[in-house]
Amino acid sequence: MRKLILALASATVLAGAANAATVYPIDRATILVGSPFDFKVEFDAVVKPEDVKVTVNGQDYEAVFGKKAEFVAEEKGAEDMVLGSALTLRGLTIATAGDYKVEVTAGSETKSVNWDVYGTATEAKAKNIIFLVADGLSVAHRTGARIMSKGMTEGKANGRLAMDDIPPVAFIGTSSTHSIATDSANTMSAYMTGHKSRVNALGVYADRTPASLDDPKVETIAEALRRTTTKSIGIVTTSEVEDATPAAVVSHTRKRADKEQIVGMLFDVKPDVLFGGGSVYFLGKDTPGSKRKDDKDYIAEFKNAGYALATDKTELAALSGSNQDKLLGLFHTANLDVTLDREFLKKGTVDKLPNQPGLVEMTKVALDKLSKNPEGFFLVVEAASVDKMSHPLDWDRALVETIEFDKAVGVAREFAASNPDTLIVVTGDHTHGVGIIGTVDDEKPGDEMRQKVGTYDEAGFPNYEDKNGDGYPDRIDVSRRLFLSANNGPDHYETFRPKLDGPFVPAVQNEAKEYVANEAYKDVPGAVFVQGNIPKDGDTGVHAVDDIVLQAIGPGSEGFRGYMEQSDVYRVLVDAFALGAPKE
Amino acid sequence: MTETHPAFFNRRRMLCALAALPTLALARPALASDTLGFGELYKKFGILGLEFSDKVKRLAGQEVTVKGFMAPPLKAEADFFVLTEIPMSLCPFCSSDADWPDNILVVYLARKQTFVQFNAPIEAQGVLEYGSWIDPDTGFVSQLRLREAAFNTA
Numbered sequence: 001m002r003k004l005i006l007a008l009a010s011a012t013v014l015a016g017a018a019n020a021a022t023v024y025p026i027d028r029a030t031i032l033v034g035s036p037f038d039f040k041v042e043f044d045a046v047v048k049p050e051d052v053k054v055t056v057n058g059q060d061y062e063a064v065f066g067k068k069a070e071f072v073a074e075e076k077g078a079e080d081m082v083l084g085s086a087l088t089l090r091g092l093t094i095a096t097a098g099d100y101k102v103e104v105t106a107g108s109e110t111k112s113v114n115w116d117v118y119g120t121a122t123e124a125k126a127k128n129i130i131f132l133v134a135d136g137l138s139v140a141h142r143t144g145a146r147i148m149s150k151g152m153t154e155g156k157a158n159g160r161l162a163m164d165d166i167p168p169v170a171f172i173g174t175s176s177t178h179s180i181a182t183d184s185a186n187t188m189s190a191y192m193t194g195h196k197s198r199v200n201a202l203g204v205y206a207d208r209t210p211a212s213l214d215d216p217k218v219e220t221i222a223e224a225l226r227r228t229t230t231k232s233i234g235i236v237t238t239s240e241v242e243d244a245t246p247a248a249v250v251s252h253t254r255k256r257a258d259k260e261q262i263v264g265m266l267f268d269v270k271p272d273v274l275f276g277g278g279s280v281y282f283l284g285k286d287t288p289g290s291k292r293k294d295d296k297d298y299i300a301e302f303k304n305a306g307y308a309l310a311t312d313k314t315e316l317a318a319l320s321g322s323n324q325d326k327l328l329g330l331f332h333t334a335n336l337d338v339t340l341d342r343e344f345l346k347k348g349t350v351d352k353l354p355n356q357p358g359l360v361e362m363t364k365v366a367l368d369k370l371s372k373n374p375e376g377f378f379l380v381v382e383a384a385s386v387d388k389m390s391h392p393l394d395w396d397r398a399l400v401e402t403i404e405f406d407k408a409v410g411v412a413r414e415f416a417a418s419n420p421d422t423l424i425v426v427t428g429d430h431t432h433g434v435g436i437i438g439t440v441d442d443e444k445p446g447d448e449m450r451q452k453v454g455t456y457d458e459a460g461f462p463n464y465e466d467k468n469g470d471g472y473p474d475r476i477d478v479s480r481r482l483f484l485s486a487n488n489g490p491d492h493y494e495t496f497r498p499k500l501d502g503p504f505v506p507a508v509q510n511e512a513k514e515y516v517a518n519e520a521y522k523d524v525p526g527a528v529f530v531q532g533n534i535p536k537d538g539d540t541g542v543h544a545v546d547d548i549v550l551q552a553i554g555p556g557s558e559g560f561r562g563y564m565e566q567s568d569v570y571r572v573l574v575d576a577f578a579l580g581a582p583k584e
Numbered sequence: 585m586t587e588t589h590p591a592f593f594n595r596r597r598m599l600c601a602l603a604a605l606p607t608l609a610l611a612r613p614a615l616a617s618d619t620l621g622f623g624e625l626y627k628k629f630g631i632l633g634l635e636f637s638d639k640v641k642r643l644a645g646q647e648v649t650v651k652g653f654m655a656p657p658l659k660a661e662a663d664f665f666v667l668t669e670i671p672m673s674l675c676p677f678c679s680s681d682a683d684w685p686d687n688i689l690v691v692y693l694a695r696k697q698t699f700v701q702f703n704a705p706i707e708a709q710g711v712l713e714y715g716s717w718i719d720p721d722t723g724f725v726s727q728l729r730l731r732e733a734a735f736n737t738a
Contacts, residue, residue: 240683259683279631279632280686283632283633285716285718285725286715286716287632287633287634288626288633288634288635288636288714288727289626289629289633289634289686289727290633290716290725290727291683291684291725292725293718293723293725299632311630311631311632312631330631331631332631333629333631333634333686334683334685334686352629353629353631505670505671508671508672509656509672511698511699513656518671520671
């Protein structure tokens with residue numbers, strides 16, 4: 001009892017002491033010298049402007065920052081609730097590298113943060129960077145792709161993936177500013193800005209006001225490249241081009257779902273190559289299929305800005321010979337169908353859009369175009385559906401996506417072989433809670449599928465075949481196949497079999513807004529009910545907090561080492577390009 | 585925020601729903617309306633836009649019946665829901681990395697109905713309308729709608 005009272009007492013004291021202002025960029029932020037960013041102070045209380053004092057390294061902030069911040073007496077939250085006063089200074093740049101201590105006081109509120117403003121090498125180490133990211137890439141995806149694609153005999157792989165010969169150089173911590181857990185928005189944003197942020201946020205720190213487009217911005221790598229170089233920029237993805245990972249290269253929003261605005265942000269930066277899906281956000285609202293709320297026709301806008309447009313595989317192939325400045329490829333209204341459906345099973349939306357290219361073709365055309373710039377390029381290649389198929393626990397599709405990703409890595413390595421001034425980075429943005437635990441063998445006795453799961457010595461080796469040597473298994477539904485298992489998920493039925501009719505839909509929502517096992521799989525012979533272990537409003541498997549493996553090869557790759565925060569990866573990229581070189 | 589006593593509110597809502605059910609069954613005239621399948625909504629499905637089918641254009645302004653699945657609604661008291669061809673596993677209203685399929689139909693109910701289990705097939709009936717529309721309350725954009733609609737489990 002006494003303990004409890006003490007605990008209560010200390011909780012109260014804590015709440016009292018928590019009366020501290022919040023400062024963005026956050027404490028321990030790392031900032032590229034010369035890069036514009038927004039400075040914001042959020043006070044818990046309404047304070048008087050004359051009581052606000054901000055110093056930088058002991059000097060008045062205006063003297064150091066060279067600008068006066070705007071004071072907002074009362075910031076409003078939902079339903080006009082007063083959140084407190086705020087101070088905002090947009091588009092600030094710090095021209096000299098070094099340690100900056102920012103101290104803020106107003107009334108009883110006080111906060112002190114330290115920033116590391118860093119410069120880079122004077123000379124660029126690399127001319128080009130190819131940043132290949134498989135969304136959600138976990139160790140199980142790599143192992144599974146290798147076994148499925150190359151096979152295994154007596155415990156040794158029968159072949160190597162393209163990524164197997166790129167040295168793993170760092171473990172990346174993916175946690176976000178408000179949680180150990182994370183999503184593709186803040187993770188890719190950390191890679192592409194050098195600043196960690198909050199789940200769903202891109203290129204901004206997540207402030208407290210409800211508006212999603214007013215949060216304190218930080219510079220993206222695309223903006224840094226435009227500001228300091230004449231290099232080309234490419235974004236290639238199998239998702240919608242507005243999806244979080246590709247969007248992170250250019251965007252500033254608290255809400256990754258602002259896809260309509262993200263198209264505008266892509267247009268502002270004008271990547272030299274932009275390939276993926278998501279065409280419906282480019283169409284004015286009166287075009288059937290449009291998901292825009294305005295009349296903007298971004299297809300026309302991009303064309304007027306000098307882009308050649310491709311909408312299928314044939315037109316993409318024709319683009320490689322195009323002498324137009326910039327290339328826009330939109331190959332789906334939404335996300336591209338996954339490789340297993342696109343190339344083999346013809347499921348998903350392949351009947352409607354039968355001529356979609358894959359990541360490999362898109363990467364080749366992108367490299368062909370970007371490499372024409374004598375100043376070099378920065379290319380992001382994303383295998384989006386490793387994640388998009390891992391969420392619904394469709395491991396067969398996720399592994400085939402990983403094989404496709406690996407082929408794109410192969411294309412990048414081939415390019416680097418003849419262009420050795422190219423830095424290649426291969427990584428994921430976050431992990432999934434998945435592991436390979438053995439095989440499922442239809443030949444094992446009995447009717448119960450669970451009894452056919454082989455573990456330890458009983459797992460043996462899968463019997464996938466690749467007779468045509470294309471790197472993909474000829475069939476996914478072989479009699480002895482890999483068994484992957486998620487460590488989390490909603491209620492669902494485990495069928496122990498590949499989903500040949502289309503991607504797995506493990507759970508559906510009921511009228512109480514809870515996700516329940518999808519009855520469509522209940523009567524699959526041998527299916528067993530798997531009790532979920534995440535909250536019932538969770539629709540699919542979730543991201544893991546586990547570190548990501550980062551691999552790199554080429555000039556500048558020596559900058560990656562040991563454990564790194566995801567935001568530190570940016571520093572290595574901009575150092576390889578010398579984007580913060582001292583000005584003459 | 586509503587000040588209504590929760591127990592009263594719930595009971596009243598349920599009574600309304602119960603009362604509505606038999607009326608609905610009666611109000612549904614057998615085969616009085618044309619049926620429209622999800623496969624019949626568009627004649628062209630392209631990257632640069634979809635094109636409504638001749639059937640959609642012909643039936644606009646008329647009562648039609650469409651079979652599909654009720655997607656999880658934006659909120660329990662919404663006066664519209666989204667009808668999809670296949671059950672939605674993700675909830676685009678609740679999850680920011682989920683998005684709607686292209687061939688959805690928005691159903692504006694003539695009067696409130698209790699939402700059904702979302703993976704059960706339903707039959708919705710209402711006056712067909714096409715063209716871009718932004719819901720004034722929610723900002724939700726739709727291309728195809730059923731107005732003055734009601735639904736039944738199929």
